[in-house]
Amino acid sequence: MKVMTFNIAQGVGMDNVEDLTRVAELIRDSGAEVVALQEVAVDEHGDQGVRLAARLGMEIAEGYKLGRWHCGHGHPSRPYGMAVLSRHPIEAVAHHLLPPSPDDYRELLEARILGIRFLAAHPTAEGEAERAAQLAAIHRITGSAGGPAVLLGDLNDAHAGPPGAAYADPGPTWPADAPAERLDHVYGLGGVAVKEARVMTALASDHLPVVATLAL
Template sequence: MNRRTFVAGAGAAALGLTGTAPVGAVRDGSSESHSSERADGTISIRVLNWNIHHGTGMDGVYDLRRIADLIARSGAELVALQEVDKHLASRSDCNDQPQRLAERLGMHVDYAANITEYESTCDRQSRYGTAVLTAQEYPILDSEHYGLPSPQVEEGAYNEPRGLQETTVQIEGERIRFYTTHLDHLFERRRVAQVEAILDATADVSDPQVITGDFNATPGSRPIGAVTDEYVDAFAVVGNGDSYTYPGVYTDAAPEKRIDYVFVSDDVSVDDAGIAEETLVSDHLPTVADLRIRRSA
């Protein structure tokens, strides 16, 4: 079982240690940013990527506060989330999860729905998709949602709509393209097609890029190989590529594989990357990366 835990706030030396991050206060609008401009002119930023399993933990408990509190402890300024509900009665009490998380954390929010065709007893349309949260000092300039292909490779097989969320964020005067996605969990052929569409959508972008998500694919697979032909795997570049992110930790359950990723373009450097905490509050472990973004000329 391979797990290397990133202890938030402890710096590079934390990589390789086990244990959990120190408990901290929930972020509010007055919180200081962890990002800063370095002597070499680059901008430091912390990113968190996490499939939150619609707020339900390995213990079967639905508690969105646990999700928010872990995000706050991580100190991340850019947060990408998958499996985020909006007004679903059956499993998340009709909560507007992206809005509730944004309010509790004092962050901006951008939401992209991949599924909207639910029959719901909630008073608003039910949705399911991905979300991006950004620190108060980093406004969201623009957003885009790309539907991803999902070929029917086997008759009668479940085929869930998938997408790529693109959020353009302003950080210290620079434009950053921040992406998140959640790829098909059944067939590699679908994941390959979806990765090809992602690479098409992100090609020819001049802004620094960070691509995150639950790719439902392990390192060395065809989909991940296609991405790493174009982008840098943050975990691998710091020697942490064998860290496992799924499933979450609970009783006899322990992580068995890595399917959650942070990828960066060549103008983004990686200082640290690893597991934010070993936790049971989702069925995935949250991943964190400390990045340095080069300023434009």
């Protein structure tokens, strides 16, 4: 199974142009069956995640929009959060609130697909202590139920995985035009192996999307 994690920066690319079509094309070209999206905004046309799901013919688990942020010069501050898109039926959705951070509240968005728990995360980049507390909560929740699980997202940290999780290094993912930091990851737990992970070269966001191949 192929999965993707992508911080879409509200659809604003490195050229400061907002264009969800580029995001949709990257998702389609990746061949991913499950996609975790971060920094998904509610704009004047509605929820960006819902529009991407409709365009791609995928199901969606909508995350809470708990914070406000703007991406790029001249773009408005908007409610934003996460989403999980799936080419398979989404069997259940859960929202796990994380410890608060200086900028806003964060959640761990869980979607059960094919009997596997897919957990999308985006802990804060503001404050190391707050991020550490959120990552600790993410690790605890991810491992709490046992069974197969996949943790994926912009974790804002180079070493953010749960102890013992399967992992393949995709390389640096940020900033997109000169990647130097490993912020975006895919981890497998409960017998899920990450056979390969790679970045897709694109300037549709300030992050590069990561595509991973899982052995279930």
